Amino acid sequence: MKKYTYQLLLIIGLITIGSGCSKSRLDLVDQSAYAYDTYFTNISALNQATVASYATLLHPGLWAREYYYIFDLMGHEAKRASFLLGAEQELGDYSFGTNNADLSSLWSSLYRMIFRTNLVIDRAAAWNPTATTDRAKLNQYLAEVKFLRAYAYFHLVTLWGDVPLYTDYQTTLNNNYLSRSSSDDVWKQVEKDLTEAQATAELPTVYAAGELGRATKGAVTALLGKVYLYQGKWAAAQAEFEKLMGAPYQYKLDPSFDNVFSTTNQNSPENIFQVMNQQWTDWAIGSPYYMFGNGAEQVGRQTHSGRAMEYGWNDWKNVYISNAAVKAFTYPDPATGLPYTDPRAKSTFYGTAASGGETVYCQQCATGEKAYPFDASDPQGDYRWKKYEYYHLMEKYGDPKSPINGQVIRLADVMLMLAEAYIQQGNTGSAPLALIDSVRARSHAFLYNTLGDKTNAMKILMRERQLELCGEQLRYFDLLRWGIIKQTINMEKAAEPGTGTQPFQDKHLLFPIPDVEKNYNPNVAREIKNGWN
Template sequence: MKRIKIFLFTMVLLSGCSDNLLDVKNENTYTDESYFKTQVQFNEAIIATYTVFSHMGMMSREWYFIFDLLANEAERSSALVGTELQLTDYSFTNNNDDIVGLWASLYRMIFRANLALKVMDGWEPVDDSEKVLKAQYIAEAHWLRGFAYFNLVTNWGKVPLKMTYDESKVNAAPRASVAEVWAVVESEFSLAIPDLPVKYSDDQLGRATKGAAIGFLGKTYLFQKKYDQAVTELTKLTKSPYTYSLDPVYDHLFGEDNINTPEVLFAVNHVYTTANTQYYMFGGYEGEDGKTFHTGRAQEYGFNDWENVTISDALVAAHKYADPQTGAAGYIDPRAAYTYYGSTANGGDTEYCDACAAGAIPFPFDFYSNRYRKYEPYEYQKYTEAPMSGINTHVMRYADILLMLAEANIEKSSPDIATGIGYINQVRNRPSVMAKNYATTLSQVEARTALRRERRIELAGEQSRWFDLNRWGIAKEVLNQEHPASLGQSPFLDKHVLLPIPIAERNSNAALAADIANDWN
């Protein structure tokens, strides 16, 4: 975490005792019972759970590839090969390394949260301040476990539930129903809310807040189409004691200082340490490459760097639509210039390096076509130099809250279209954007179209669209239209709505394997 010291520790389970004089206890080894004794060590248990955000399949690298490529937020370039190429052409199988890494890391997060909850059962706080911290740490463990199960159920459907430390140590476990997993997700975020703080001191930024728990509980209701409950929960974040607001400067959301934006509910905070750690996200973390937490996205997406992917043509095209006020064709959304480098005709930014010492450089559109600008440092430097970006990954921000409120109001049993459109317009009225507003008299169908377009544009390249398309039940239709099956492009099939259960998990868990159909899910 950028503001939280990352503690690295190893626990070696002892095999037992012996009367043999040669059986000498190593005082430098610990068990879960012997290590955790003080507030500092209980905090380590929580921080170790947060560090999973840097593991395989997560935000240091694979997360953005998985969800951008699956949802056609990014397209292959000539440099893209192997594991990631399988994601963009839907040829991936149940041993795709990125998907396997995501599954494993989410269960590792659950394992560590379970360990934290177990050891804190034995914590006897010495004063009132420690009582508050114990309650906070327990709430954080519930939030992290809720995050893991939210992503497991949305991507795999039925999954094993491991709700205790002992259960986490046993691989054999049947899959719970989707309804059972959603009930756990609701419970976890509900348990987290009471004891999480509204905000932290600057040196603790990056931990889950009360707002992050409320936001994810509201999101959980939305994904289950419990729209009235989603409205009730998410509306809390628009009022005191919460002070979230849209950052006036859209660009600020995607620069290295974005930890200080008033818009963040939860972000994975990245930091680069030393040169020997710059390639840590290729499978190395927690000690192998030192204490670091940066991301490779800027380097891998950058047009002046590795350029493994490009922004998709469909996403660029989505920024041009009918004028919301006149209906005239060809309106270009102002966020185009903040999202991609492109041409005057498509609204993309036509210069980069605006803040470089040598001055602005024309973007070579004729050579590159369109390329990502979001999450890139090219306004300040010509090259990224190495995969060492410290730009934080947004997991939930206030614009997302407003758009979820819009969706819930539009879709609930007694739709409130005017209120829903009001939330959409609020996002469009960000001072640096000022997109034209929609009329509050739109029909439900028109409002739904506006909402879905708004989420696509506002949250472009933020790993949101995959979840949106599946929630709306339109992934197959939309993605096959955007890149139809052809030589080198497999079609999006019904099975792709859920990710395949990793083959290693199936081979080691007979109870789960018996419930898998068609070698997939």
């Protein structure tokens, strides 16, 4: 996708053309100008619009910055350091309201993604290509944007419940304000988009190197299985996930757990869908500080994450890994009953030898073989993030421009979701056991001989997801769908040194409808109860 970077910059400015501007009858129409009715009439233009839909993944609220703060802090895998204030502080202590900037940005960028995908679908329907190759590419692009629209609505319905359901670009074009659709209807639309995308013969299972980052048929299948799982449709989820375990798919667990979160992870056989940072980075334009709104013209023109520097303990030090997350890596070995420290701890955080965390950094710096001891004497806590960091390559960073691609869906996640689908149907035997043990074996953790009954199997599965996927913005969603988020967050927060609070209230089961939407859409504003949702 790198070759489309400059085309992307052009198309971003075209998406809202025609949305309410009026012309004087004295105005002359420039026939060579870009216009909604005339521009999207060739495969190159439709590809640009498709790429522009992907671009929203790195807009405010999503993977450039806010996404990892929202779900790491609210899932209590991260806790704020003294440097972290404002909207992020509100997330960490659940004091946010309807004007929280991060949640507002998340809502806005998800709908921006929807509006852009709707544009592609609308213009594709208006163009009837005669060339067979153009038709094949057009079908591929339609499948891709349906995946992205499903991704956006999956988040909206999971986090906010009933939301406006825009599936027609003309509705947006004519400034029509939709009321909220029921969550059932939104889930149906998500399933429809994904099943249609999955059935598209032209959607590849793999891409050439220059096209990496696009949604594959495997990504569509994985998200569809996840959608079924979140609705408790266990058999349907199982069927989708099982497809990914064999031909035509060639996914495998990466032999190196650390490589999945490294600067070379774009070539990992474990990738199913990831946000491509390094493939797009081009420092000839824009600012590495675009994620903070520095230079409005640069927003959406950069393709990198600031997570490494912002979470970086040797740089900005905005967050710690929570004490609860660290403690989860030590649990009883069922064979001996003695405490066991999971080897994934060393790949997840820097800490003390007793905690299992990494105790040295910069073992292979670019300037030569070096190793520095990690200082675990910080008064606020002894644990700092290692996952998604690259302190093995350099002692300090220069700018918030991490080239490490963000994992959205990877094979280990799918394997554990498949194991969960088995367990939820009462199957705690060899099938889920083999999946869980395969994930553990990669990191050289001990293997289970049995999962026990359904209750015990779910406990093992829940812990396995917490350890394997720690810091990947998934635990909040897991706790939410398992129905244990309130009790878990309040228990962990109460035990956190210097905190001692139980901030999660019943209203937090859904995010508040942002003020930006209430002020824009009077129909939604009228439907909100208690000023929240």
